[in-house]
Amino acid sequence: MENIRNFCIIAHIDHGKSTLADRLLQLTNTLTDREFQEQVLDSMDLEREKGITIKSHAIQMEYTYQGKPYKLNLIDTPGHVDFSYEVSRAIASCEGALLVVDATQGIQAQTISNLYLALNHDLEIIPVINKIDMDAAMVDEVKDQIVDLIGCKPEEILAVSAKTGQGVEEVLDAIVTRIKPPAGDPNAPLQALIFDSVFNSFRGIIAYFKVFNGTIRKGDKVKFFNTGMEYEADEVGILRLKMIPRDSISAGDVGYIISGIKDSSEVKVGDTITHVNKPCEKAIAGFEDVKPMLFAGLYPVDADEYEDLRASLEKLKLNDASITFEPESSLALGFGFRCGFLGLLHMEIVQERLYREFNMDVITTVPNVPYLVHTTKGEVIEVHNPSGLPAPTMIDYIEEPVIAAQIITKSEYLGAVIKLCIDKRGVLKNQVFLTSDRVELSFRLPLSEIVFDFYDKLKSISRGYASFDYVVDGYQEARLVKLDILLNGEGVDALSSLIHNDNAYEFGRRMCEKLKELIPRQQFDIAIQAAIGSKIIARETVKAVRKDVTAKCYGGDITRKRKLLEKQKKGKKRMRQIGTVEVPQQAFLAVLKMD
Numbered sequence: 001m002e003n004i005r006n007f008c009i010i011a012h013i014d015h016g017k018s019t020l021a022d023r024l025l026q027l028t029n030t031l032t033d034r035e036f037q038e039q040v041l042d043s044m045d046l047e048r049e050k051g052i053t054i055k056s057h058a059i060q061m062e063y064t065y066q067g068k069p070y071k072l073n074l075i076d077t078p079g080h081v082d083f084s085y086e087v088s089r090a091i092a093s094c095e096g097a098l099l100v101v102d103a104t105q106g107i108q109a110q111t112i113s114n115l116y117l118a119l120n121h122d123l124e125i126i127p128v129i130n131k132i133d134m135d136a137a138m139v140d141e142v143k144d145q146i147v148d149l150i151g152c153k154p155e156e157i158l159a160v161s162a163k164t165g166q167g168v169e170e171v172l173d174a175i176v177t178r179i180k181p182p183a184g185d186p187n188a189p190l191q192a193l194i195f196d197s198v199f200n201s202f203r204g205i206i207a208y209f210k211v212f213n214g215t216i217r218k219g220d221k222v223k224f225f226n227t228g229m230e231y232e233a234d235e236v237g238i239l240r241l242k243m244i245p246r247d248s249i250s251a252g253d254v255g256y257i258i259s260g261i262k263d264s265s266e267v268k269v270g271d272t273i274t275h276v277n278k279p280c281e282k283a284i285a286g287f288e289d290v291k292p293m294l295f296a297g298l299y300p301v302d303a304d305e306y307e308d309l310r311a312s313l314e315k316l317k318l319n320d321a322s323i324t325f326e327p328e329s330s331l332a333l334g335f336g337f338r339c340g341f342l343g344l345l346h347m348e349i350v351q352e353r354l355y356r357e358f359n360m361d362v363i364t365t366v367p368n369v370p371y372l373v374h375t376t377k378g379e380v381i382e383v384h385n386p387s388g389l390p391a392p393t394m395i396d397y398i399e400e401p402v403i404a405a406q407i408i409t410k411s412e413y414l415g416a417v418i419k420l421c422i423d424k425r426g427v428l429k430n431q432v433f434l435t436s437d438r439v440e441l442s443f444r445l446p447l448s449e450i451v452f453d454f455y456d457k458l459k460s461i462s463r464g465y466a467s468f469d470y471v472v473d474g475y476q477e478a479r480l481v482k483l484d485i486l487l488n489g490e491g492v493d494a495l496s497s498l499i500h501n502d503n504a505y506e507f508g509r510r511m512c513e514k515l516k517e518l519i520p521r522q523q524f525d526i527a528i529q530a531a532i533g534s535k536i537i538a539r540e541t542v543k544a545v546r547k548d549v550t551a552k553c554y555g556g557d558i559t560r561k562r563k564l565l566e567k568q569k570k571g572k573k574r575m576r577q578i579g580t581v582e583v584p585q586q587a588f589l590a591v592l593k594m595d
């Protein structure tokens, strides 16, 4: 155990975590050159395309320092706010963290929030300034910022270029010399914390764990503490780029177990693995359950695939414990699930992963935050869906979630940032100048105002020089109304939304305009209306068009006609028939596209 180091890399988004991780893997020869490809830890295609890390990854490296061999377990973590849950799980399995700060950007909002997470878990922090090869690097200035933030000595800060490899060797040395080896007793009863799991179609469910105490061996009879289920450890091993089987994994180390688990509900991230014969006394304090803060309906495009969608969501949940889902039905869309997400990016990624990994084409409905409805009978109901709102006469008052937001920006953009937040019903709580031209603002903002486009707006008004982080901080009373959308007089429940009274008229008008753009012209006029209760507040019309695809067949060849119709059917992918109107998927998310 003396020779094990468990560490993670924390940073603001794009400061270079993944690039630094690649360099560490290369320097330790964990990857052959053939295996090496840019950002190798971002193994999901989606991650590579978007250039962001979504999932945490674990990988083991070997490194010799002063003639002694060491095993370094790196847990890579994502940077986007939506995924801070993954970060906290990674941190619970480590003794140290590299805090990476971009030399051209300086400390940003998530640098600070991730640092606090790491400090809460008593991790040793190794500050690393990255991108020193760039002309715009401000190494000395950023050093001062880091000294101010964590109170370290300037000499303790490493300066590297993850791109060229300059200084990266010193990072490996610092990991060995500064981070404590893991504590724990390899001879005590087994306690291993499951920090992630994945579904593999050949091997069943694979769980990743860190052993806190004891030793797990191939063939052992093990028990999962919370579920009480017992298994035989068919295979245990360590994680390199691939899984490498080992006879045993001992206290302090990170590994995987395959034990023929077929049902995803049996593996819970945060559960403890122990031995059947010599169990540990209690489970390791796991992770806090994350609370999803954005809810939307997910419906199969093909209504027959409801059961397949359930199975796919169950498998996805193995790899992403933060998704929640429960069945719901919609008059417009049939049977589907109400899903809870961490944020909008998370929702997009879930939809995309369902499509790529499970071949599931789904329609997502207008997302909303959870609301607390206090009824006239004194009950409190958590509402995840506009249709779940009780009748107006039953409602005493409604509360909406609020966040404590932290924004760091250059002072020249201060006015614009404050205006944006106030437009979004924000209240300024605090304002601190970090340096003469960098300001930290603390705001209280309704969560519903920031989930859609806040971050993009913030970036554009500050030309990228504003960073943003938040935590959910209770609820406050809000005057909300339910806004309905009618297509040719028929209410479409999947398009309803809950919205603040002051924004309702404007929102209804823009929603109708947007839907007009998104709903293709059909063979009759389509009236699009927005209504609050029985009151229509906005209206648009999609004019009719006559388009008969079979016209050019001159009524002749029937097979040809059928082919054309088939072709047209394909073109209708992600379309839904609402009454007589065909509605494309984008329309259900019109609300996200309004500016």
Ligand code: GTP
Pocket (backbone or CB within 6 Å): 011, 012, 013, 014, 015, 016, 017, 018, 019, 020, 051, 052, 053, 077, 078, 079, 080, 130, 131, 132, 133, 134, 160, 161, 162, 163, 164
């Ligand atoms: P997320 O995974 O999305 O949180 O981002 P990340 O922090 O892992 O950042 P990533 O490693 O993807 O790097 C972001 C960008 O900075 C990429 O375009 C890298 O090529 C670039 N980059 C990283 N390190 C360096 C460096 O030392 N020098 C220069 N010039 N560019 C770098």
